[in-house]
Amino acid sequence: MVACRLVALALTLGLAAPAGAQSKTVLLSTTTSTQDSGLLDVLVPLFEGKTGYTVKTISVGTGQALALAARGEADVTLAHAPALEKKYVAEGRMLNRRLVMYNDFVVIGPAADPAGLKGERSALAALKKIAAAGARFVSRGDRSGTHTLELALWKQAGVEPKAPWYIESGQGMGATLGIADDRKACTITDRATYLAFQKRVTLKVLVEGDRPLLNIYSVMEVNPANGPRVNAAGGKVLADFMLSPEVQHVIKTFGVDKYGQPLFVPIAGKKDEDF
Amino acid sequence: MDLLWSGLRQAFALVTGGDPEVWAILRLSLQVSGSATLIALGLGIPAGAALALARFPGRALVVSLVNTGMGLPPVVVGLFVTLFLWRSGPLGGWEILYTPAAIVLAQAVIAAPIVTGITLAAVQQVPEKFRLQLLALGASRAQMVRVTLREARLPMLAAVMAGFGGVISEIGASLMVGGNIKGQTRTLTTAMVLETGKGNFEVAIALSLLLLALVFLVNWALTAIQQRRAG
Incomplete structure (x- = not known):
């Protein structure tokens, strides 16, 4: 059947990209501003090269980024709405909220x-x-x-x-x-x-x-109880990476070449009360 | 105006300079939409031909459904395919959300009714007397269907053009099920939205010109085949 052959051909063409092996894939739900600033275009390849993980970045509004994570449709979240984030943490949906940077x-x-x-x-x-x-x-x-x-x-x-x-x-x-x-x-x-x-x-x-x-960005890990197939281990590795001295240094200098001033200030280790 | 010109210049530079990222995006768009169109043809041609030739109760309803499906909004398809492919969804075990395969799936859903509907119309415009004559000359039903499809093949090229044109230029489904991930699921249309969002209007203009050129080339090739055969 010609139709069957066409379908088979189409599947090999279209599905050639790596599916499966999700344990080596980390789903990061984040805000459009981190994507639009270009910061993730620098950090994600750095992370992938260092750890061997593949990152899938889903850039949506903070509300949606947290809602997706709360359903277990992401492994780690980088957001900038402290009041909303604290609500999710209090409900146990998000774990280990840590400040990363501000602008x-x-x-x-x-x-x-x-x-x-x-x-x-x-x-x-x-x-x-x-x-x-x-x-x-x-x-x-x-x-x-x-x-x-x-x-x-x-x-x-x-x-x-x-x-x-x-x-x-x-x-x-x-x-x-x-x-x-x-x-x-x-x-x-x-x-x-x-x-x-x-x-x-x-x-x-x-x-x-x-x-x-003040616009404070935090990273949070997704509670694996939120849904099936949450890659909690991968999410934690990416969260830890965001707070590593190397990344914090990248953040400190990001944007200087293009705008003459940095776009973000790194604040790993600080608490909300410090501001 | 200056923006348009610099967009044109940048488009030219992007194409001639062979920017690897742009080529990768272009290749992915072609692969994904080409695959989706092939799947839609594989499903839509038999379905359209069957609908055109068969008579059964409720046929009018099915035809109406197909015609409605031809206008299926891509963002509706995107939403439902996303819900199905979510980790918690019925097809979550496939683990293909945010991969090119997911975009192929969504685009095939969009294109299949278009191909079905146009095939249906193309086969139906082959006069019924012609089909009856074939049967009277001793053709089997399978032979009659094959000859009828061959008669309808030129108008059916429109199904390929409409299907491909519909999915290569759609954005809603690609964005939702693909996630616009750099180097993985970024297509021409989703890249365009992103670059506009970033304020890189020249790049967005350049990408849109590339998309237009691509759609034109594909349609030009198909039209050439259609018109040569017709002439």
Whole structure:
């Protein structure tokens, strides 16, 4: 039968890639920002060369990255939403949460500064001013780490953001920056993505350096009880690798050649209370 | 405008410079979508021919289902194939999620109804009198089906073009079941989304031009075969 032969041929062509041998494969669920910054493109090959593991990186929003891990659909997670992470750790879904690095968020907006944010040092005060002025603000609206932080800030500021000045993009940081730029709106972005888009976006940094704007990344191992076939051993090896002196040094210098400043600050061994 | 030009220049540089990563992505896209199209042909041609020639109760419903399937949204297919292939899913034991095999599977699901539907239409447009005549001349049913399929082969090339064109350019399923993993499951379309997300618009433009060129070349070759045979 021609049809059978075609199917057999197709299977050999398509399935030639290594399947199976999952114990040598580590599934890392992480956020889009680590992928978009290019950091994982440096760290993953380093890890694979050192340990012989193959890493499959699933870059999604922090909410989804943790949800996948909680179902046992990943082996280790690198995320940046401390409050959400602690909830999963308290439930026993994620184990051994350790801080890896931080960078920071910045509040950006049009140079004309319709909400009068220039000179403001407090992120909460800045959000109150945006709401009071009814200045346009673009939110990620995608349950990512950035979105989680933004929602927490609105809550602390005691403001309930509303349309029409509050716009939800439902997209990644890059696309959201584009929309904010187009609408001459304010937004909250991680500095790495902002630097990557600096050439395309006319928005300026208006508020920076406030403690609530700190963006802390942690690595967590997946509880093997979450589902079948979790590679707990591989997950732990990758988590330990992220905290090794060698990787922490790579993180310290990553981005300097391209942006003239590092994108992340390594903080292995530190605790949340240290910040 | 300057962005478009620099995108064009970069596309040219990527192709002529032989950037190994771009070639690997191009090769993977071709392999995956080619395999998926072959599987879809293997399933869709017999199914379409059978549907066109057989008469059975509920046939109209099945044909409607196939026609609906031709518009199957790739992200819906991606979601369900992902759920099936999850470690906790019914096919979790296969351990192929986030591999090219998973993309082949999802794309075959997308392309199979397209091939079935077009085959069905192509076979049906062979006049029924022709088939009856073959049988009257003493052809067996199997011989009649073979000759009818040969008559329909030129319009059926459209099934190959539509199937391949549909899956090489789809993004939803590839992204969900493949995971866009560098060096493993990154295809032209998923790479394009990533580069746009990173703000590398020139690279995204270059990749989209490569995709367009690829689709054009495949269709050009198939059209040449179709028109030469027809002429």
